[in-house]
Amino acid sequence: DVKVTQSSRYLVKRTGEKVFLECVQDMDHENMFWYRQDPGLGLRLIYFSYDVKMKEKGDIPEGYSVSREKKERFSLILESASTNQTSMYLCASSLDTGGAGNTIYFGEGSWLTVV
């Protein structure tokens, strides 16, 4: 089974702190994604990566950055956390794009509260 692991399930951080959310997948997937999910707004794509050291902005990249130094690991960074970044963060992965049969697999989510 594909496993996407988000190392932190629940975090509480202070405004202005630098926050790292880590994600690891074990299926050698090329593509990795970070979403945030908020009530009434659904899932919104923050960043995605289609290869090591490659990244593309999603719909809401402001206030976030990402790092992908190894194929299996994709990190989301909040440079200076703010209260409006309190949310559920979901990491996902999939095989190379272009394949119509490429399932997206999600991690368990990371609940971040910024106080």
Add this chain to the structure above:
Amino acid sequence: KQEVTQIPAALSVPEGENLVLNCSFTDSAIYNLQWFRQDPGKGLTSLLLIQSSQREQTSGRLNASLDKSSGRSTLYIAASQPGDSATYLCAVRRGGFKTIFGAGTRLFVKA
């Protein structure tokens, strides 16, 4: 711009009932459509993926259909159980990396 709509937003049914969840999308140029289940406070679990060239997919008590021309997909759940209670989301993938998610249907199956 692709939009994905799921109706109803919430549904409550008695145990044992067969039910249908609906997903509609505005642009028929899709690569695939995927159905997910999400339990409260958890991530999304993939249930079924239908490629654009396919009409339906089945897994156990679940059957998903796709009609690209009308921009619709349905998820049929047979003989519903309390353990089926969750939020069900559909997601449409276009070319490249873009996947658009619906807001979901919250299902409650009463014992």
